Amino acid sequence: MVSRRAFLAGSGAVTVGGLGLVPGLTSSAQAVVSSTSGSPARLLPVFNRPKHLDYGDVSKLSGGDQTLLTTLQGIVNRKEPELYFIYDTGTQSVPDAKWLTDLHLPTRLYKNPLDLVAKYRSHVRGAIVHDPAVPDSLNIATTLAGLENAVVADADQAKAHGLKIVKDLRGMFDDDVVKTYRWQLDNLFPRVTKQLLAGLPPTRVVDVEGVVWQEIARETQQIRDSSNRGTYNLDVSAKLGKEAVYVRFADSFSDDGWGASVRHVVVTANGTEFARFEPNTPEEAPYLFDGSHSSIGGEANRFADGGNYWIYRFEPPAGTTSLVVTVEMWNQYLVSATDTSPTRVEPFPYFRDYVVATKALVSWLPPGGATGDLLIEHYAKWPTLAPYMGWFANDVSGEWDGVDLASKGGSPVVAADFYMNGTVHAGTAAPISSKPRPVRRVSKAKNKxxxxxxxxxxxxxxxxxxxxxxxxxxxxxxxxxxxxxxxxxxxxxxxxxxxxxxxxxxxxxxxxxxxxxxxxxxxxxxxxxxxxxxxxxxxxxxxxxxxxxxxxxxxxxxxxxxxxxxxxxxxxxxxxxxxxxxxxxxxxxxxxxxxxxxxxxxxxxxxxxxxxxxxxxxxxxxxxxxxxxxxxxxxxxxxxxxxxxxxxxxxxxxxxxxxxxxxxxxxxxxxx
CATH class of the missing domain: 3.20.20.490 (GxGYxYP glycoside hydrolase, C-terminal domain)
Structure with missing residues (x-):
């Protein structure tokens, strides 16, 4: 697998974790044991079949409002899927709308999707209020929402929608991620489903509309062998005048996977050095505005291929009239700059319906260091074959290390952090053939x-x-x-x-x-x-x-x-x-x-x-x-x-x- 940011019917009387299960599955332990004869056991949770769907286009809503609705969807759809959302209006094909049409169900469109909060308020006890100052509290709130039959909201949302505050997480946690998720594991593990565990980023980075980028440097040839490696002086003085200058490194040929690669960075303002760092070091951290779409190479270089990129933010001293970024750089670079903050950070809403509905525990633990040690503890506590659903921090390196830890812990990984309306799709019934495709047999191999x-x-x-x-x-x-x-x-x-x-x-x-x-x-x-x-x-x-x-x-x-x-x-x-x-x-x-x-x-x-x-x-x-x-x-x-x-x-x-x-x-x- 390459970087993904260039780049889961029926009703029954038995229940596990609040979900109706098919007859014959009497515990989460049974649900993750498979056999090679007879009817195979269920691996993933069961949802009842939807009969009709209320839906709305949430593509223009903030991450906070999407999170409110997605966690509401999890509570409502746990019993019977009734809510469906369109997340990607404006894209060429709009898969969410296509899948909805393919379901052939009665539907009702809500032009203002937030009206659904009032319609389904009786399904929830109230809101788990996360702490905007502590991003990871959103994941704790999501786990609690599933356990307490509540939605995730901030204080303003709870007030605006008349939601009772079931649990207020403001002030409970600080920036110590290990301590935050340790509290969750120690206090919530006995109550969550053991059929799966989840990993979701607490926040997402959203592009700000109307930002204009000025091209500073571009490699015009398809160079992939580092033959253009050298020191480049990037003059970004034209973007001085506001609070900061943002410098973006991307791929000048986005379809072949050999984008900008940088090893050293020195920044001078009016000829005086005020920043010097190498990628993936503590010295880089204050300037790395958005590195989630990039990776670290074997030379400790930062690179971004295809549609990927990374952005540095430099705030020079007052009165600066000349700003030069000097980099050791190679391959197919495209460097541009702007004086406007190009992105904003907001709650990450996706896949939370599935997490809430299944009463799963969700965390976001980079697979190295102390957070990696805590992630290993998570795998040890869940049964063999309980899937880890979601994704990992740190992009490609996080993928390799995260999947390796999951494999050692006996958990297959299901990349699902952008899987939308999972509680609806998991409840649908559709014909799946078990008959393999006939082979077009070549009688004998020739010298071809x-x-x-x-x-x-x-x-x-x-x-x-x-x-x-x-x-x-x-x-x-x-x-x-x-x-x-x-x-x-x-x-x-x-x-x-x-x-x-x-x-x-x-x-x-x-x-x-x-x-x-x-x-x-x-x-x-x-x-x-x-x-x-x-x-x-x-x-x-x-x-x-x-x-x-x-x-x-x-x-x-x-x-x-x-x-x-x-x-x-x-x-x-x-x-x-x-x-x-x-x-x-x-x-x-x-x-x-x-x-x-x-x-x-x-x-x-x-x-x-x-x-x-x-x-x-x-x-x-x-x-x-x-x-x-x-x-x-x-x-x-x-x-x-x-x-x-x-x-x-x-x-x-x-x-x-x-x-x-x-x-x-x-x-x-x-x-x-």
């Missing part, structure tokens, strides 16, 4: 290059809900054989979403299980006994959703992806219907048979069709043509579309033959 191409990110259920729907609706989809990773957990988190992709797939669309099965994980980091449970659960979900190929991670050693071991591969062979595994891989060509199944290393290239083809030609330049060559290619899900695939397809002439994943691994298996 057999290629299969796969869109990644499918473990990420918010991607499946949002970005995947965007590109899936591209009219050119189906022109080229394409694999699409998807989460089998959607069978429970969003059956209608999974069903849509399965039912509307063309003959050239093949669904593949996203990494690394029933939730994003690194199999090499699990204990042997717990990995067996994970693989059995994965097998159940794959059979339910007709998936027969897995895109899998293995684990990392010394910063490098390693090959799946014989033992792990045999586990996939024994407990899942996997016919082949494509795995993330940093080494040379990987085409092996382990555990009785073929495994290939994923290969990718920057750029779009022509550049991808050129890199592919280079990739096979040492092939002598005397035997078949198999390549599993990865396609960037955040930058490519089926239209791009339609451009690539005609370029793949002899010696290439493009196959769907099932045909590819069937042929490779017989060839090996």
């Amino acid at each position: 290059v057999y290629l299969t191409l796969t869109f990644g990110e499918g473990d990420n259920i918010q991607y499946c809900q949002r970005r995947l729907r965007d590109i899936w609706d591209d009219p050119k989809r189906g022109e080229v054989p394409t694999n699409w990773t998807i989460s089998p957990l959607l069978a429970e988190a969003g059956p209608n979403i999974y069903s849509h992709y399965q039912r509307t797939a063309t003959a050239n669309d093949y669904l593949v299980c996203g990494p690394s099965g029933g939730g994003y994980t690194y199999p090499a980091s699990w204990t042997s006994a717990e990995l067996t449970k994970y693989l059995k659960m994965t097998g159940d979900f794959m059979r339910r959703t007709a998936l027969e190929v897995v895109y899998a991670y293995s684990g990392r050693q010394d910063g490098t992806w390693v090959q799946l071991s014989e033992e792990i591969a045999k586990g996939y062979a024994d407990y899942t219907p996997t016919k082949g595994i494509m795995q993330t891989w940093d080494g040379d060509t990987l085409t092996v048979r382990h555990g009785g199944i073929p495994i290939t290393g994923g290969w990718g290239a920057p750029g779009k069709a022509a550049e991808f083809k050129a890199a592919l030609d280079q990739r096979i330049s040492s092939w002598d043509g005397s035997s078949p060559l198999f390549i599993s290619g990865l396609i960037g899900a955040w930058s490519w579309t089926p239209s791009d695939m339609a451009e690539l397809g005609p370029l793949l002439t002899d010696p290439y033959e493009l196959l769907l994943g099932n045909s590819f691994y069937d042929l490779l298996n017989r060839t090996l």
